[in-house]
Amino acid sequence: LVDGVVRGCRGNGLPLVHADAREGAGDAVVGTVVGAVAAGRRLDGGRVREGDAIFGLGATGLHGDGYEVALPLVERLGLSSADPLPGCGGTAGQVLLAIHKSYRGVLLAPLAKGWVGSLAHVTRGGLEAALGRAVPPGLCAEVVASSWEEPPLYSFLARASGTDAAAMRRTFNMGIGMVAVVPPDRAGEFARWMGLWHEPCFRIGSVARGDGVRFA
Numbered sequence: 438l439v440d441g442v443v444r445g446c447r448g449n450g451l452p453l454v455h456a457d458a459r460e461g462a463g464d465a466v467v468g469t470v471v472g473a474v475a476a477g478r479r480l481d482g483g484r485v486r487e488g489d490a491i492f493g494l495g496a497t498g499l500h501g502d503g504y505e506v507a508l509p510l511v512e513r514l515g516l517s518s519a520d521p522l523p524g525c526g527g528t529a530g531q532v533l534l535a536i537h538k539s540y541r542g543v544l545l546a547p548l549a550k551g552w553v554g555s556l557a558h559v560t561r562g563g564l565e566a567a568l569g570r571a572v573p574p575g576l577c578a579e580v581v582a583s584s585w586e587e588p589p590l591y592s593f594l595a596r597a598s599g600t601d602a603a604a605m606r607r608t609f610n611m612g613i614g615m616v617a618v619v620p621p622d623r624a625g626e627f628a629r630w631m632g633l634w635h636e637p638c639f640r641i642g643s644v645a646r647g648d649g650v651r652f653a
Contacts, residue, residue, distance in 0.1 A: 449541050480556055481555075482573030485555050486554070486620065486644065487646055488643060489643065490618070490621055490624040491579075491640070491641055491643055492616070492618075492638055492640055493585060493614075493638070494540055494616075494636060494637065494638055495585075495636070495639070496559065496588075496610045497537065497538045498535025499535070499590075499610070500537045502563050502608065502609050503594075503610075506608055510597055511533065518533075522590070525593055526589065532590055540558075540614065544556070544617075547617075547630060552619055552620070553617050553618070555618040556617055556618075557571040557616040562607065563605075563606055563610060564609070564611045566607070567610075567613075567616050571618050575647075577645045577648055577650065578644060578645075579653065581641060582602070584639055584642070585613065585641060587611050587612045591609055613639070613641070628640065
């Protein structure tokens with residue numbers, strides 16, 4: 438466990454300053470990252486404007502979303518980690534425990550160049566909550582759900598749990614791990630940069646007047 442944490446820190450330029458292990462009634466891993474933002478570099482939504490493009494960077498799995506739903510569901514179906522997950526191209530263990538990727542490397546240059554108006558990491562609260570964090574009050578994230586292909590895992594979870602599309606977006610990342618809001622005159626450069634990195638990147642919508650998130 439500690440070896441994995443150390444490799445993750447090294448891969449992202451972070452020092453591991455403290456590690457503590459203790460035995461308890463259950464298994465839990467808690468981590469905290471402390472950082473600083475230089476003056477004038479904070480992405481607080483003040484640079485987001487109507488007409489900005491919304492991009493989604495592809496996720497590699499559930500990341501931090503929906504495990505409290507997915508794992509009990511798989512257990513109720515009687516599947517072990519070695520059993521194939523129907524329609525998902527791998528075992529339950531491989532699909533559900535896919536690595537949570539880091540977007541640090543691919544985003545450093547776009548951030549330094551000022552191409553990004555806001556970012557939202559899709560973690561707790563699923564895709565809808567992240568989109569809501571990416572735009573300030575008075576503006577709305579308008580998203581075209583068909584603009585990216587959702588991984589088959591989410592179709593499986595929806596069928597197995599009887600969950601509708603709206604509830605799925607409030608629980609899971611739906612294949613989008615990071616949301617970036619980019620001015621329209623920088624959208625082409627942003628997309629080309631992601632292509633150079635072979636980073637799955639989808640233009641999923643735009644910023645409009647209003648509040649909240651609207652899916653079409």
